[in-house]
Amino acid sequence: xGLQLYNSLTRRKEEFEPLEKGRVGIYVCGPTVYGHAHLGxxxxxxxxxxxxxxxxxxxxxxxxxxxxxDVGHLTDDADEGEDKIAKEAKKEKTHPMALAEMYTRSFxxxxxxxxxxxxxxxxxxxxxxxxxIELVKTLVETExxxxxxxxxxxxxxxxxxxxxxxxxxIEEMQAGARVEVSPDKKNPADFALWxxxxxxxxxxWPSPWGKGYPGWxxxxxxxxxxxxxxxxxxxxxxxxxxxxxxxxxIAQSEAANGVQFVRYWMHNNMVTVDSxxxxxxxxxxxxxxxxxxxxxxxxxxSYEPLAVRQLILNSHYRSPLDFSDAAxxxxxxxxxxxxxxxxxxxxxxxxAPEGDIEGEVAEQLEQFKGRFEEAMNDDLNTSVxxxxxxxxxxxANTLLEDSSTTAATLGAVDDLFxxxxxxxxxxxxxxxxxxxxxxxxxxxxxxxVLIDQRNQARKDRDFARADSLRDSLDEVGIVLEDTPQKTTxxxx
RNA sequence: GGCGGCGUAGCCAAGAGGCCCAAGGCGACGGUUUGCAAAACCGUUAUUCGCCGGUUCGAAUCCGGCCGCCGCCUCCA
Numbered sequence: 001x002g003l004q005l006y007n008s009l010t011r012r013k014e015e016f017e018p019l020e021k022g023r024v025g026i027y028v029c030g031p032t033v034y035g036h037a038h039l040g041x042x043x044x045x046x047x048x049x050x051x052x053x054x055x056x057x058x059x060x061x062x063x064x065x066x067x068x069x070d071v072g073h074l075t076d077d078a079d080e081g082e083d084k085i086a087k088e089a090k091k092e093k094t095h096p097m098a099l100a101e102m103y104t105r106s107f108x109x110x111x112x113x114x115x116x117x118x119x120x121x122x123x124x125x126x127x128x129x130x131x132x133i134e135l136v137k138t139l140v141e142t143e144x145x146x147x148x149x150x151x152x153x154x155x156x157x158x159x160x161x162x163x164x165x166x167x168x169x170i171e172e173m174q175a176g177a178r179v180e181v182s183p184d185k186k187n188p189a190d191f192a193l194w195x196x197x198x199x200x201x202x203x204x205w206p207s208p209w210g211k212g213y214p215g216w217x218x219x220x221x222x223x224x225x226x227x228x229x230x231x232x233x234x235x236x237x238x239x240x241x242x243x244x245x246x247x248x249x250i251a252q253s254e255a256a257n258g259v260q261f262v263r264y265w266m267h268n269n270m271v272t273v274d275s276x277x278x279x280x281x282x283x284x285x286x287x288x289x290x291x292x293x294x295x296x297x298x299x300x301x302s303y304e305p306l307a308v309r310q311l312i313l314n315s316h317y318r319s320p321l322d323f324s325d326a327a328x329x330x331x332x333x334x335x336x337x338x339x340x341x342x343x344x345x346x347x348x349x350x351x352a353p354e355g356d357i358e359g360e361v362a363e364q365l366e367q368f369k370g371r372f373e374e375a376m377n378d379d380l381n382t383s384v385x386x387x388x389x390x391x392x393x394x395x396a397n398t399l400l401e402d403s404s405t406t407a408a409t410l411g412a413v414d415d416l417f418x419x420x421x422x423x424x425x426x427x428x429x430x431x432x433x434x435x436x437x438x439x440x441x442x443x444x445x446x447x448x449v450l451i452d453q454r455n456q457a458r459k460d461r462d463f464a465r466a467d468s469l470r471d472s473l474d475e476v477g478i479v480l481e482d483t484p485q486k487t488t489x490x491x492x
Numbered sequence: 493g494g495c496g497g498c499g500u501a502g503c504c505a506a507g508a509g510g511c512c513c514a515a516g517g518c519g520a521c522g523g524u525u526u527g528c529a530a531a532a533c534c535g536u537u538a539u540u541c542g543c544c545g546g547u548u549c550g551a552a553u554c555c556g557g558c559c560g561c562c563g564c565c566u567c568c569a
Contacts, residue, residue: 029569031569032567032569037569039569040569047569084567166495166496166564166565167496168494237569239563239564239569240564241568241569268569270568270569271569272562276562277563279567282568310517314504315504319497319505319506320497322504324504326503326504327518330503331504331517341532375506383515383517384507384515386505386516387505388515388516391516394533397532397533398532398533458527461527466527467527467528470530479530480529481529481531482530483531
C-alpha cells in the first residue's frame with residue numbers, strides 16, 4: 001500500500017496520487033511576519049517539512065511553495081480592522097516593510113535551525129499585488145464579487161459550495177456571528193478581496209477600484225495559481241485556518257478557474273500550553289528563540305533546536321501538542337541518545353574490521369526500513385517512525401560494543417540512520433560539529449590535559465585525586481565517559 | 493447556540509474490532525559492565541485504556557449515556 005493521507009475535505013484517509021505522475025505541488029500557508037516565530041509555527045512547518053521530505057524520499061519531484069504574508073492580514077474583518085503588520089510597525093516605529101523584512105529573516109533563521117528545508121518558492125504577498133488585482137478583476141467580471149465604496153467583496157451566496165471544507169453553512173454562521181457586520185456587505189459571510197485604503201495608510205496600491213490593499217485570503221489563491229497552477233495537489237496549513245481562510249481560498253479560486261482548487265487539504269493541530277491554545281493574540285506563546293536560549297519563565301534550560309523538532313515528531317501532526325518543559329526535556333534526552341550513537345557509528349566505521357555486512361543485521365535493517373515506511377505511509381505516523389529509529393539505536397549500540405562488527409555493517413547502519421532519521425525525519429544531522437571552531441579545539445585540548453592527569457591518577461590507583469578531577473569538570477558541566485580504550489568527554 | 497476533536501502508565505505518546513495481559517521515548521528501580529561513576533546493554537515499571545451501560549464468540553478500539561478538557565464559528569501555524 002502506498003502513501004495514505006488524511007484529506008480534510010473528505011474527512012478520511014485517501015491513497016495519495018498526484019495530478020501529474022511523479023510530480024507534486026504543495027502550497028503551505030506561511031507566517032504573517034509581525035513577530036518572531038513560536039512553537040506553533042514550529043509544529044506546522046516541521047510537520048509539512050516532513051511531508052515534503054518523505055515525498056522526495058519516495059521519489060517524487062516536489063515543488064514546495066510557502067508564502068510570506070507581509071500585507072493585508074487584518075486584525076479582524078470588520079471595517080476598523082487594522083493591518084497586523086502596519087499596526088506592529090507603528091508600535092515599533094518602523095516602516096511596515098522593514099518590520100516584515102526583519103521578521104521574515106528571523107523566521108527563516110529559526111526554520112533553518114529546526115532543520116526545515118527551505119521552500120522552493122517563498123512568495124511575498126506584497127510582491128504579487130498585480131496577480132491579486134487580476135484575480136479580483138476576474139471575480140468582479142464574472143459577478144462573483146461586487147464593489148462598494150472602493151472595496152471589493154466576494155459574494156458568498158453565488159458560490160454554492162461555500163462551507164464544503166469546514167462543514168458549515170451560511171445560515172448557521174449568521175446565527176453565531178460575533179463580529180459587527182460591515183454595512184457594505186450584502187451578506188454577513190461575504191469577505192473582502194480588496195480594501196480601500198485611507199490616505200494615511202502606508203501600504204497601498206492603485207487598482208481599478210482606487211487606492212487600496214488586498215484582503216488576506218486573496219494572496220494564497222493568487223500565488224498558488226501562479227506557481228502551481230489552477231489545481232494544486234496538496235494545500236497545508238494550521239487547523240485554525242480551515243475556516244474562514246481556506247474556505248475563502250476555495251471559493252475565490254474555484255469561482256475564478258472553474259476547476260478544483262486543492263485535491264488534498266491537510267491541517268495540522270495546535271500547540272497548547274497548559275491546555276490553553278497558544279496564540280499570538282493570547283500572549284501565552286513561547287518563541288523559538290526563547291526555546292533555543294531558555295529565556296522564558298516556563299523553561300528550565302536552553303534547548304537544542306532539534307530537540308524541539310524531535311518533540312514535535314514524537315506525536316502525530318493531527319494531534320494537539322500540549323507543551324511542557326518536562327516533555328521538551330524528555331525529547332532532548334531522546335534526541336541526544338540518537339545523536340550519540342550516530343556519532344559513535346561514524347567514528348568507529350573507518351577503524352572497524354573489514355568484511356561483509358552481517359546477514360542477520362542486513363535483514364534487521366531491511367525490516368526496520370519496511371516498518372518505518374509503513375508508519376509514514378499511514379498518514380505520516382512520525383511517532384511510530386521514530387520508535388523504529390529508536391530500535392535502530394539499540395541495535396547500533398549493541399553492534400558498537402562488539403569489536404568484531406565490520407565496517408560494512410556499521411556503514412549500512414549509518415546509511416539507514418542518514419536516510420530515515422536524517423533525510424526523512426530531519427533529526428539526524430549529516431555532520432555533528434565536534435571541534436569546528438577555534439574555541440572548541442582549545443577547549444578539547446584543555447579538557448584532555450585534565451583527562452590525562454586523571455588517567456595517570458587512576459593508573460596510580462589514586463582514586464581520590466581521579467574523582468576530584470572528574471568532579472571539578474562536572475561542576476563546569478563536563479561529563480567524562482571511560483571506555484577500555486580511552487576517556488571521552490561531553491557537555492551535560 | 494452550531495460544528496469538530498480529545499481523555500491510554502509518574503510524564504510525553506502510538507494503537508482504532510481478535511497479532512494488545514497495549515509500541516516507542518523520558519523518568520524510576522534492579523542487574524551486567526566499571527576502582528567508583530558515566531554511557532551502553534538486559535530486566536521490571538498500565539491484566540488495562542475517563543466513568544457507566546450495550547452490541548459482539550471477542551472492544552482501548554463500535555453504539556448510547558454521563559463526567560472532564562480543548563478547538564473552530566473573529567485575527568492566529
